Amino acid sequence: MKKVIIYRDENFESETRKGMKITYDAFKELLSTWDKLNIGPCDSLHRLATEPASVYKQHFEASLEVPEKVGNLMVNKTAYINLIEIPIPNSLYLAAKKVTKSPCFGYVDVWSLQDGAVIMNEEIAESVINSHNIVATNEAQLALGLAVPMYVKLSCFINSYFKVIPWQHVPGMPWTLTGKAYPNISDLVLEVEQLRVIMSNLEGDVPAEIVSFLPEGFDLDGLKKILLWQADQNLK
Numbered sequence: 001m002k003k004v005i006i007y008r009d010e011n012f013e014s015e016t017r018k019g020m021k022i023t024y025d026a027f028k029e030l031l032s033t034w035d036k037l038n039i040g041p042c043d044s045l046h047r048l049a050t051e052p053a054s055v056y057k058q059h060f061e062a063s064l065e066v067p068e069k070v071g072n073l074m075v076n077k078t079a080y081i082n083l084i085e086i087p088i089p090n091s092l093y094l095a096a097k098k099v100t101k102s103p104c105f106g107y108v109d110v111w112s113l114q115d116g117a118v119i120m121n122e123e124i125a126e127s128v129i130n131s132h133n134i135v136a137t138n139e140a141q142l143a144l145g146l147a148v149p150m151y152v153k154l155s156c157f158i159n160s161y162f163k164v165i166p167w168q169h170v171p172g173m174p175w176t177l178t179g180k181a182y183p184n185i186s187d188l189v190l191e192v193e194q195l196r197v198i199m200s201n202l203e204g205d206v207p208a209e210i211v212s213f214l215p216e217g218f219d220l221d222g223l224k225k226i227l228l229w230q231a232d233q234n235l236k
Helices: 010-035 045-050 052-063 077-083 090-100 122-129 139-164 192-199 208-213 220-235
Strands: 004-007 111-114 117-120 134-136 175-182 185-190
Touching (some): 010 090, 010 111, 010 117, 045 052, 139 208, 139 220
Antiparallel strands (some): 004 134
16 A cells, blocks of 8 residues: 555744745854854854854965065964954854754754855655654554553543533443553543433533643544544444
8 A cells, every 4th residue: 555644744844844944044044154254164054153252363364475484484374363352253152042942953964065056955854843743654553553542532531521521420431441551541441321421411511611631632522523424334
């Protein structure tokens, strides 16, 4: 079977894609600021961003033209440099800080320097952008890959729902535990009558206050659509 995306974190994709653009622009601004200093080509984008002062000092000193003699006296380059007041490139430091504070600076392999230009490796960038997605390449992966996210959603939904629905008796779960191999996963048997009792007290739509107990970013509307679709299938 072809690759199938079975879980997609669209918020992460969107924010990371924006972050890549911000970091890319920040790197270009840093390199442009460096080039305006006219002290030689940049040889490491990452080092320029993280150690701008030492990189600047190294290149500035290397670019100095030191006279061999002053009159009949030989000039020591180190001593001559120590007499020079090195300009402070505030714009370079600010541009470097902007890069290191940008969202995607930490993805070092994405960024490189080629022929004096900032290059973003599109393939690596896309792998980062899609890193929160899950892809299945066979039936076994597809089955488990679809089941686990749904199990997580349903568990959060039911747990939150039971916190807000009206209980007119001591809460009793509409299932019986028949086995357990892992701490948070169980073999369950549906208790039909108990579920009927719980449902008999419910009216209208899903309680709005359930949202306060759901995890941040939980797609309640999306889950409701899936559940309603399943209900439609049962009616056919």
